[in-house]
Amino acid sequence: MRFILFILITLGIVVFLNPLFPYWVIMLLIGVGSGLLGLSGFQGFVAGGLGMGLAWLGQAIFISTSTGSSLPNKIGELMGLGSGMTVVGVTAIIGLLLGGFSGLTGSLFRNLFRKEPDNLYRG
Amino acid sequence: MKYFGFIVALAITIALGIAVSKPLGPVPPLAPLLDPNHGFWQNSFSEDELANDELRLTGLSAPVTVVYDENLIPHIFAENEEDLYRAQGYVTAKHRLWQMEFQTMAAAGRISEIVGPVALELDRMTRRKGLGYGAELGQKYLEENDPETLRLAEAYTAGVNEYIDQLSPGQVPVEYKILNYRPEHWSVYKSLLLLKYMSDMLVGDRDLEYSNLRKILGSEMLDKLYPDFPLENDPIIEATKIWDFTPLAISKPDSIPYPDDILVIDPLPQPEKGTGSNNWAVSGSKTKNGNPILANDPHLSLNLPSLWYAMQLTTPNHSVKGATLPGALGVISGFNQNIAWGVTNATKDARDWYKITFQDNSRKAYKYGNEWRPSNFRIEEIKIKGEESYLDTVVYTHYGPVVYDRTFRSDRQDVNFALKWTVHEGSNEQLTFISMNKAKNFTDYNIALDSYAAPAQNFVFASKVGDIAMRIQGKFPLKWKEQGKFFMDGADPRMEWQGFIPNEQNASTLNPERGFVSSANQHPVDPSYPYYVFDNSYEHYRNRRLNQQLTEKEGITVEDMKALQFDDYYLHAKEALPVMIALLGTEFDSDPAAKKYLDELKSWDFFADPNQKAPTLFYIWWEKTYDNVWEKWSKFGAPVVSPNNYQTVLLLTNSPQDEFFDSELTPTKESAADHVKKGFKEFLIKMQEWEANEGDYSWANYKKTSIQHLVPQFASFSAKNIYTGGGRGMLNATSERSGASWRMVVEMGDEISAFGIYPGGQSGNPGSKFYSNFIPIWANGEYLNFNLRSKEQSEGVLFQTILK
Numbered sequence: 001m002r003f004i005l006f007i008l009i010t011l012g013i014v015v016f017l018n019p020l021f022p023y024w025v026i027m028l029l030i031g032v033g034s035g036l037l038g039l040s041g042f043q044g045f046v047a048g049g050l051g052m053g054l055a056w057l058g059q060a061i062f063i064s065t066s067t068g069s070s071l072p073n074k075i076g077e078l079m080g081l082g083s084g085m086t087v088v089g090v091t092a093i094i095g096l097l098l099g100g101f102s103g104l105t106g107s108l109f110r111n112l113f114r115k116e117p118d119n120l121y122r123g
Numbered sequence: 124m125k126y127f128g129f130i131v132a133l134a135i136t137i138a139l140g141i142a143v144s145k146p147l148g149p150v151p152p153l154a155p156l157l158d159p160n161h162g163f164w165q166n167s168f169s170e171d172e173l174a175n176d177e178l179r180l181t182g183l184s185a186p187v188t189v190v191y192d193e194n195l196i197p198h199i200f201a202e203n204e205e206d207l208y209r210a211q212g213y214v215t216a217k218h219r220l221w222q223m224e225f226q227t228m229a230a231a232g233r234i235s236e237i238v239g240p241v242a243l244e245l246d247r248m249t250r251r252k253g254l255g256y257g258a259e260l261g262q263k264y265l266e267e268n269d270p271e272t273l274r275l276a277e278a279y280t281a282g283v284n285e286y287i288d289q290l291s292p293g294q295v296p297v298e299y300k301i302l303n304y305r306p307e308h309w310s311v312y313k314s315l316l317l318l319k320y321m322s323d324m325l326v327g328d329r330d331l332e333y334s335n336l337r338k339i340l341g342s343e344m345l346d347k348l349y350p351d352f353p354l355e356n357d358p359i360i361e362a363t364k365i366w367d368f369t370p371l372a373i374s375k376p377d378s379i380p381y382p383d384d385i386l387v388i389d390p391l392p393q394p395e396k397g398t399g400s401n402n403w404a405v406s407g408s409k410t411k412n413g414n415p416i417l418a419n420d421p422h423l424s425l426n427l428p429s430l431w432y433a434m435q436l437t438t439p440n441h442s443v444k445g446a447t448l449p450g451a452l453g454v455i456s457g458f459n460q461n462i463a464w465g466v467t468n469a470t471k472d473a474r475d476w477y478k479i480t481f482q483d484n485s486r487k488a489y490k491y492g493n494e495w496r497p498s499n500f501r502i503e504e505i506k507i508k509g510e511e512s513y514l515d516t517v518v519y520t521h522y523g524p525v526v527y528d529r530t531f532r533s534d535r536q537d538v539n540f541a542l543k544w545t546v547h548e549g550s551n552e553q554l555t556f557i558s559m560n561k562a563k564n565f566t567d568y569n570i571a572l573d574s575y576a577a578p579a580q581n582f583v584f585a586s587k588v589g590d591i592a593m594r595i596q597g598k599f600p601l602k603w604k605e606q607g608k609f610f611m612d613g614a615d616p617r618m619e620w621q622g623f624i625p626n627e628q629n630a631s632t633l634n635p636e637r638g639f640v641s642s643a644n645q646h647p648v649d650p651s652y653p654y655y656v657f658d659n660s661y662e663h664y665r666n667r668r669l670n671q672q673l674t675e676k677e678g679i680t681v682e683d684m685k686a687l688q689f690d691d692y693y694l695h696a697k698e699a700l701p702v703m704i705a706l707l708g709t710e711f712d713s714d715p716a717a718k719k720y721l722d723e724l725k726s727w728d729f730f731a732d733p734n735q736k737a738p739t740l741f742y743i744w745w746e747k748t749y750d751n752v753w754e755k756w757s758k759f760g761a762p763v764v765s766p767n768n769y770q771t772v773l774l775l776t777n778s779p780q781d782e783f784f785d786s787e788l789t790p791t792k793e794s795a796a797d798h799v800k801k802g803f804k805e806f807l808i809k810m811q812e813w814e815a816n817e818g819d820y821s822w823a824n825y826k827k828t829s830i831q832h833l834v835p836q837f838a839s840f841s842a843k844n845i846y847t848g849g850g851r852g853m854l855n856a857t858s859e860r861s862g863a864s865w866r867m868v869v870e871m872g873d874e875i876s877a878f879g880i881y882p883g884g885q886s887g888n889p890g891s892k893f894y895s896n897f898i899p900i901w902a903n904g905e906y907l908n909f910n911l912r913s914k915e916q917s918e919g920v921l922f923q924t925i926l927k
Contacts, residue, residue: 018160022292024140031136041128059159069167071297071890077839078301079150091157091164094143098154101136108129 003043010051027102034106041107048103053096060088151301165293166890174922186927193919195885195893198435200914205278208452212282219449219887221296222428227313230320239508250503253524257546258316264549272554276311279452283309317450322546322578328474329659332764334609348766357667359642360630362649368628370653375603376617400467402583403641404591410679414872417585418684419456419465422856423864425830429883431865443560446865453556461563462586463869467642469579469595470658477522477613479539490614523547545598550576565590572596573626581642587871593640594631595647599624602655639673663769664694664852684868689904690854691731696741699772706799733823733848748802755786840889847902878906
């Protein structure tokens with residue numbers, strides 16, 4: 001549940017705050033969010049990555065279909081990536097990696113302060 | 124363990140965050156570029172999708188309305204001139220910021236700051252020519268003599284800077300994002316620099332090559348192969364013109380001691396071949412409606428974003444429309460309610476070189492007559508991206524900067540040449556355009572031109588009351604015959620320019636009897652003009668075609684003038700081909716490939732339309748023949764220029780057996796026919812290769828006209844292989860990389876009817892639909908309606924913004 005919630009939160013952070021702040025502020029916010037929610041490292045990575053990756057993917061596709069601009073294709077050619085679709089893909093992957101590692105780091109930071117359960121039977 | 128895991132994750136995250144913020148070799152920083160909220164994605168929006176009803180522009184005395192027509196051409200309505208130019212700066216920056224800054228960076232020799240050490244040589248060259256020095260003098264001139272123009276230029280500057288300050292990260296032009304730098308503030312200096320940059324683009328000299336030729340060939344042969352006036356001179360100012368003034372006296376020294384070495388230094392870069400222009404005006408007596416019609420098409424390197432930006436600028440007192448130069452105030456080629464004007468380049472050897480004799484190695488003094496004059500040192504600090512700055516010391520003499528010296532472009536330790544050039548003198552070209560924009564009649568036009576110095580232009584004029592005129596305006600030095608054709612000795616005071624031709628004695632004409640005025644970069648005047656006129660690059664074909672057409676035509680309409688701008692009659696081929704075919708004889712008649720080509724050539728009507736094959740055949744055959752004829756020039760081992768096409772055709776026609784056709788490299792004695800045949804053989808080989816690799820050899824496919832982004836490496840921002848006709852030496856001078864950069868036709872009646880087009884688009888943003896949308900229209904020889912608009916006119920409005 002918290003996993004799904006965090007994907008949505010990350011999406012919200014990117015959609016509403018990324019227009020105002022550069023990507024590294026968004027990374028910081030995702031890290032903080034992931035820590036506050038107390039996700040596991042894996043969950044933090046996947047949810048943060050999906051959130052930011054999907055948001056960037058969605059924004060890139062939205063801009064490119066709504067404007068019909070040839071710019072994605074031109075940038076793709078310029079960067080040696082081929083078509084604009086590849087640029088959309090690379091944008092999403094960069095978003096995924098940035099969001100993912102931010103989420104992972106936030107979760108692992110929170111874990112540093114989590115008390116070791118003391119009622120476990122250790123044999 | 125968990126500490127370790129956290130630290131690793133943190134390290135990876137930070138490393139990743141930093142890695143995507145930094146350029147990796149040539150790859151720009153990825154995250155800022157790809158971030159959909161700030162990166163290039165934001166440049167996908169066209170201007171109409173980002174339109175605002177209102178924008179803030181501080182310093183205005185009253186609100187300014189900007190109406191964009193459906194082609195994104197802004198029509199600015201302001202209450203006074205200061206507001207007008209403030210808004211012009213703001214609106215131009217909004218659509219062309221990267222370009223205007225990049226061009227001034229190039230003019231200032233600051234490209235290394237953006238792209239790194241690869242541009243250092245280029246920047247040194249630019250600075251050593253003293254463009255920045257010239258702009259500083261221009262600014263000083265304004266400060267001391269013309270506070271009014273300075274005030275307007277400051278308003279323009281403030282408008283540009285207000286836009287830069289308002290710029291959101293997403294709207295930063297995409298080139299900045301890719302090249303990873305940000306715009307800096309504009310200044311009056313930069314506006315002036317831009318006009319100097321135009322001089323640099325348009326002015327060349329061949330003093331070095333002519334010095335060598337004089338030494339190698341001797342004066343007699345030089346005059347024969349490179350005459351000052353061509354056989355069929357068809358000058359700009361009609362040959363029948365009577366010069367009704369007393370020329371200033373010029374004293375020629377008895378003996379002229381030219382520096383006598385063969386020079387093996389590299390010449391300065393020259394304007395691209397094919398840069399030139401046409402303009403003309405026909406009087407009402409020759410037009411269908413009885414109104415004068417004016418036409419102008421400047422030919423320049425074809426680039427994106429386009430050099431030109433179309434605008435209408437309106438105050439309660441005047442309303443002017445046409446092509447502006449992003450970065451400069453006002454309209455450069457256009458019309459208002461009363462007059463129309465246009466420009467073509469009027470080159471007249473404006474650069475001269477003086478050999479400097481320094482007293483000693485410190486170069487602190489140089490010989491001048493019997494004295495040693497102190498020199499000045501100007502230290503140019505060239506900032507280089509990713510490296511320490513480069514400090515270049517340039518020595519300045521009273522002539523100008525010493526361009527070639529021991530540290531720059533020279534194998535020889537003793538080569539020191541100072542450049543004397545009119546751009547190094549304080550002048551006020553900006554005032555010319557500001558005044559011309561408001562001019563009401565022929566008198567105003569002349570007053571406006573009086574402050575214009577460089578680059579010299581042929582200013583064509585037509586007015587509503589029916590006047591047509593042409594004036595060749597620039598600051599032209601007074602020279603004795605052949606002064607400045609060759610390098611001169613700077614130690615000899617007799618070599619100095621002896622002043623300047625007074626403005627009122629510059630060649631000009633008003634309402635000539637033939638009913639038209641015209642210019643196409645040819646010789647400005649007939650030999651009867653009392654001053655020495657020389658340049659290597661005068662045109663010999665476009666002018667004759669143009670004048671012949673204008674002479675023949677009666678009942679002229681705007682449509683006729685449009686057709687004439689798009690005329691691709693290949694006069695050079697018309698004159699050369701029959702001679703070449705005759706000299707070729709029957710030797711190749713049995714070769715089927717040769718016969719096919721010759722048949723195509725023989726049935727050609729001499730128009731270079733895009734689908735024609737014969738222009739390609741002629742072009743290659745001529746090129747090979749020409750190279751063969753002048754091949755022996757290459758054995759001189761020093762930079763020279765070959766005689767031009769016109770002179771070469773004359774020689775082939777009139778003296779095919781002359782001894783200079785003998786190559787001297789072979790035991791046999793060659794005649795013109797041998798070169799034509801050898802050229803034909805090479806042509807056959809080249810055609811074979813072309814047909815094997817490319818197939819189609821129709822003209823458009825062969826010349827492959829391209830319009831290149833200002834950064835040539837940004838290939839996807841360029842337009843390639845444009846299907847259009849024309850070429851060098853034709854009125855439609857569209858060649859591989861240069862051509863009509865702006866076409867305008869205006870009929871000056873009670874209702875002014877105007878048309879214009881340029882190969883580009885109003886937006887400088889490669890992501891906008893307005894970036895290159897004019898290109899297909901231009902390539903077809905079609906035009907946009909350029910009529911003046913009123914503020915209230917509601918049809919064809921894209922959107923409207925109020926600046927306040």
